[in-house]
Amino acid sequence: MLLNLELRREPSRSMLYLTPVIAVLLTMIVGAIVFTLIGYDGPGAVREIFLTPVLDTNYWQDLGVKAAPLILIAIGLSVGFRANVWNIGAEGQYIFGALAGTGVALATWGMEGWWILPLMCLAGVIGGMVYAAIPAFLRTRLRVNEILTSLMMTYVAIQLLNYLMRGPWKDPEGFNFPQSRLFTESQTLPYFGDTIVHLGVPLAFLLAIVAWFVMAKSVFGFQIRVVGAAPHAARYGGFNANTTVWMSLLIGGGFAGLAGIFETAGPYGQMVPQFPTGYGFTAIIVAFLGRLQPLGIILAGIILAISYVGGEIAQTTIGLPNAATGIFQAMMLFFLLATDILVRYRLRIVTPAKLERAS
Amino acid sequence: MSKSSKYRLELQGVTKQFPGVLANDQVSFAVQPGEIHALLGENGAGKSTLVKMIYGVMQPDAGSIVWNGEKVHVANPKAARKMGIGMVFQHFSLFEAMTVLENIALGMDGGMSQSELETKIRQVLQHYDLTLDPHRVVSTLSVGERQRIEIVRALLLEPELLIMDEPTSVLTPQEVAQLFDTLRKLSARGCSILYISHKLHEIKELCDGATILRGGQVVGECNPRQETSTSMAEMMIGGNLKQIEKGDSREFGDAKFVVDGLSVEGEGDFGVTLNDISFTVRAGEIFGIAGVAGNGQNELLLALGGEVRASVADTIKLDGKPLGTLGTSLRRYFGLCAVPEERNGHGAVPDFSLSDNAVLTARNRQDMVRWGIINAKTATGYASSVIEEFSVKATGPSATAGSLSGGNLQKFIMGREIMQVPEVLIVSQPTWGVDAGAAAAIHQALVDLADNGSAIVLISQDLDELLAIADELAVINEGSLSKTMSVADASIDEIGLLMGGVHGDPVATEKQTEKRHVA
Numbered sequence: 001m002l003l004n005l006e007l008r009r010e011p012s013r014s015m016l017y018l019t020p021v022i023a024v025l026l027t028m029i030v031g032a033i034v035f036t037l038i039g040y041d042g043p044g045a046v047r048e049i050f051l052t053p054v055l056d057t058n059y060w061q062d063l064g065v066k067a068a069p070l071i072l073i074a075i076g077l078s079v080g081f082r083a084n085v086w087n088i089g090a091e092g093q094y095i096f097g098a099l100a101g102t103g104v105a106l107a108t109w110g111m112e113g114w115w116i117l118p119l120m121c122l123a124g125v126i127g128g129m130v131y132a133a134i135p136a137f138l139r140t141r142l143r144v145n146e147i148l149t150s151l152m153m154t155y156v157a158i159q160l161l162n163y164l165m166r167g168p169w170k171d172p173e174g175f176n177f178p179q180s181r182l183f184t185e186s187q188t189l190p191y192f193g194d195t196i197v198h199l200g201v202p203l204a205f206l207l208a209i210v211a212w213f214v215m216a217k218s219v220f221g222f223q224i225r226v227v228g229a230a231p232h233a234a235r236y237g238g239f240n241a242n243t244t245v246w247m248s249l250l251i252g253g254g255f256a257g258l259a260g261i262f263e264t265a266g267p268y269g270q271m272v273p274q275f276p277t278g279y280g281f282t283a284i285i286v287a288f289l290g291r292l293q294p295l296g297i298i299l300a301g302i303i304l305a306i307s308y309v310g311g312e313i314a315q316t317t318i319g320l321p322n323a324a325t326g327i328f329q330a331m332m333l334f335f336l337l338a339t340d341i342l343v344r345y346r347l348r349i350v351t352p353a354k355l356e357r358a359s
Numbered sequence: 360m361s362k363s364s365k366y367r368l369e370l371q372g373v374t375k376q377f378p379g380v381l382a383n384d385q386v387s388f389a390v391q392p393g394e395i396h397a398l399l400g401e402n403g404a405g406k407s408t409l410v411k412m413i414y415g416v417m418q419p420d421a422g423s424i425v426w427n428g429e430k431v432h433v434a435n436p437k438a439a440r441k442m443g444i445g446m447v448f449q450h451f452s453l454f455e456a457m458t459v460l461e462n463i464a465l466g467m468d469g470g471m472s473q474s475e476l477e478t479k480i481r482q483v484l485q486h487y488d489l490t491l492d493p494h495r496v497v498s499t500l501s502v503g504e505r506q507r508i509e510i511v512r513a514l515l516l517e518p519e520l521l522i523m524d525e526p527t528s529v530l531t532p533q534e535v536a537q538l539f540d541t542l543r544k545l546s547a548r549g550c551s552i553l554y555i556s557h558k559l560h561e562i563k564e565l566c567d568g569a570t571i572l573r574g575g576q577v578v579g580e581c582n583p584r585q586e587t588s589t590s591m592a593e594m595m596i597g598g599n600l601k602q603i604e605k606g607d608s609r610e611f612g613d614a615k616f617v618v619d620g621l622s623v624e625g626e627g628d629f630g631v632t633l634n635d636i637s638f639t640v641r642a643g644e645i646f647g648i649a650g651v652a653g654n655g656q657n658e659l660l661l662a663l664g665g666e667v668r669a670s671v672a673d674t675i676k677l678d679g680k681p682l683g684t685l686g687t688s689l690r691r692y693f694g695l696c697a698v699p700e701e702r703n704g705h706g707a708v709p710d711f712s713l714s715d716n717a718v719l720t721a722r723n724r725q726d727m728v729r730w731g732i733i734n735a736k737t738a739t740g741y742a743s744s745v746i747e748e749f750s751v752k753a754t755g756p757s758a759t760a761g762s763l764s765g766g767n768l769q770k771f772i773m774g775r776e777i778m779q780v781p782e783v784l785i786v787s788q789p790t791w792g793v794d795a796g797a798a799a800a801i802h803q804a805l806v807d808l809a810d811n812g813s814a815i816v817l818i819s820q821d822l823d824e825l826l827a828i829a830d831e832l833a834v835i836n837e838g839s840l841s842k843t844m845s846v847a848d849a850s851i852d853e854i855g856l857l858m859g860g861v862h863g864d865p866v867a868t869e870k871q872t873e874k875r876h877v878a
Binding site: 011218222226233235236240 | 664665666686687688691697699701704705706707708709710715718719720722728732733735
């Protein structure tokens, strides 16, 4: 018996939606085996990471809070990815946007007014865009690959954050800790009742739905899709490739920057050097797991949030190392990319008899 | 045994199945020694699959191949060459930067020294009166000369059967005549030739027998000399061939589309630079641009359609409006539509539905967009009417463009542009790789559009197509356009010479070769 990959005449639609599910299932199975082999309670780890956060309603707030920035960033990235613009520096744009918003917060510190928070959010968006504009400029003017530039810019942003936290933006009343002042009430996002759910969470979901509408129905969404699917046809249809690169990167940067300031003005309530937690990179997994479709991204964002929350639970209950979360997330992306071949190919079992006849 | 041994090659019930398609179904035919036998059929009829099995590239699922009276198993092309089967493919496998001799040496199965090989090559050249300098670098040769390298490569093995796959599609008329001379000489010396083509008049001129394939099956055998082109075409497409209705006394209006001194720098390493192109198309006129592939046809289409902009607005004018510096969207707004040669990925997005492909170019002229939002209903409606008007075989507007056959997708693309009623339509190779039925429909649509007063620019490598429907004609060669000729009194010889530049002319080629030897 032999396994044979056979090209499908048309990409399979059902496989397109089924492979993310297969990838998650494979992650669970292989994860259980791997952690058993290295001496942990493998099935227990999978249960704690993937099931406990869903079954125990107490964790649902955490899921929303973790999913919101992932969804926001992934939505922005998916626009570029669909146009074959590979912005993998969302982490840097996330940090830079957060810093721009923090700058506004520090400048308005002690003031009051309804306008401060929107202004911070606007600064966050613009900060992210400005940071993404650098790879856009380099790509369109000098044909420098945006994969390299956007990634490298991330590390510049981290250094900038460290400098600001230890230098100019250090809290004067903070006992010399490297962190900014605590934001005032007019500078933090409102919360829903006693929960930890802030305004950024529903906004993230709302923006995902808006993005779905724009991508599915507008000429802009059409342009992004054509440029990604067939660049020559896009030029023939009257869509400029450079404009598309600029728009993709600006949107990606803008969403990442917004997610950044939501995190600062939400859960953190100030800026700290520990701010970068890799959301910008995890969002790449979210975008692909969600098939680059806004509604799929909501679902994928929740799944990745489950792995974050579940990872923390597993740390306390069965002593799984922190890195386990990263391993599970990486496996998910790996299996997704691996099973993606089933969209264009079908797996066939070939019997030796048939082979003989063919030769 | 004695009966079959009088044939050089005999196929008995050869069948080949691909996933979803039966490429060859019980194909049987025979070729005599020295016979020039045509394998005739439309694109997708199974000709290529069949010869690939004879040449050992693929193996049949059922049936047998009989070679000189013996049932054989052709394991691979090397085995085929050893048996005495040579093949010249439609697409050449030559290294541009190497000389003729080096290229031939690379393709030889057995080891042979360069000087030995050169002597043998010169013998073959002399034997068949072929002109080719073994020391010329391939990149300096015309397409006809490149084909000669492939032929020499096959002849060095002294084949008993030579398979020629669509050999004339890239040749000028003069080059075709030279090729036919060579093939006749070969046949006179006893070598059988299997000649694959869909060009009927060539088959009538050259071949002794013909096997006609349709949908993978043999639908007829005939002696081409006793058939008319129409009767063979009808066997090939399995129906009546529609004649193109084109009025004899066509009236032309004023100059509608004027290109004046258009020069565009070639893109990338292999782009052709367009050099001072000028021509005028009147309302109701079809203006043909002939030429051998790669002489700037692509660049011209891009420059006329607006995908590549000119630096001076006045170089392209539609009804006096300068369009040279505008992009495709604005040119479409002013009534200039274009259809590129490549269907998949240029004229249409294969992964998109037909209605999305309608949005690609018809969104503004057909009012599909309000406030930046696409009206899906209008797009679907337009796609449906294109499908209906142009009899596109598709499951509906939601079918992906990639799921359509070449001819049907081309009909859809042509329909999408024509139904926008453009003032000027630029088309490149509209019937390339398209079956005869679809080609006739496309030609008729172009003629009808012109009758309604549009100006049409038809860029094509198919001279028959140009002579059939164009009113005026010019030839593009290395990015320059010749003077305009009226099709009615153009001479094929002159067009052929313009197409090949100096290359096509055997005397001139010889002179160049001599020059090199002196130097």
